[in-house]
Amino acid sequence: MIKEQNEITEQEKLFLTLLFEVDEHGVCRHPEEAKLLAGYHKSTPILPLVRKLNKEIINRGDDYLALHSPIALNGLMNVMNNPTEPGSKIRLQAVIELLDRAGVVKKDKTEISQDAPNYIFVLPSKKPITE
Numbered sequence: 583m584i585k586e587q588n589e590i591t592e593q594e595k596l597f598l599t600l601l602f603e604v605d606e607h608g609v610c611r612h613p614e615e616a617k618l619l620a621g622y623h624k625s626t627p628i629l630p631l632v633r634k635l636n637k638e639i640i641n642r643g644d645d646y647l648a649l650h651s652p653i654a655l656n657g658l659m660n661v662m663n664n665p666t667e668p669g670s671k672i673r674l675q676a677v678i679e680l681l682d683r684a685g686v687v688k689k690d691k692t693e694i695s696q697d698a699p700n701y702i703f704v705l706p707s708k709k710p711i712t713e
Contacts, residue, residue: 594635596620602642610646647684654680 590598597620602610611619613628622631632639654677661667661674 590635590638593620593622594631597622597631598635598638598642601639602646644684647680651681651684651686654684655686 597616600611600616600619601613603616604610613632617626617628617631618624657673657677658681661670661677664670
């Protein structure tokens with residue numbers, strides 16, 4: 583039986599799980615570390631593995647951003663409540679970037695109001711120019 587090219591093996595699933603697992607500092611693992619913990623040999627090149635799992639890595643990255651959006655919103659509220667705290671500007675930029683990448687964007691409201699009365703002007707017909 584021929585395997586489909588997009589079929590993910592158990593070892594690759596483990597690699598993906600370990601790649602997005604967070605350490606005690608709240609940081610995801612380095613791909614090389616995840617590769618070794620998943621049971622790949624240290625000489626196994628990482629690039630072919632990442633190329634094969636590219637779509638799955640991107641999907642999990644989107645999920646990861648969505649999962650951490652509430653934390654970013656909490657950070658936004660902290661900056662709003664303490665705008666003079668040192669580093670607020672940098673924190674605000676980071677929050678905006680994370681929310682933007684997670685798909686939380688400003689809503690554009692289009693409001694059309696018409697207070698002025700409508701007038702119709704009737705112009706006389708054009709006369710040919712004679713010289």
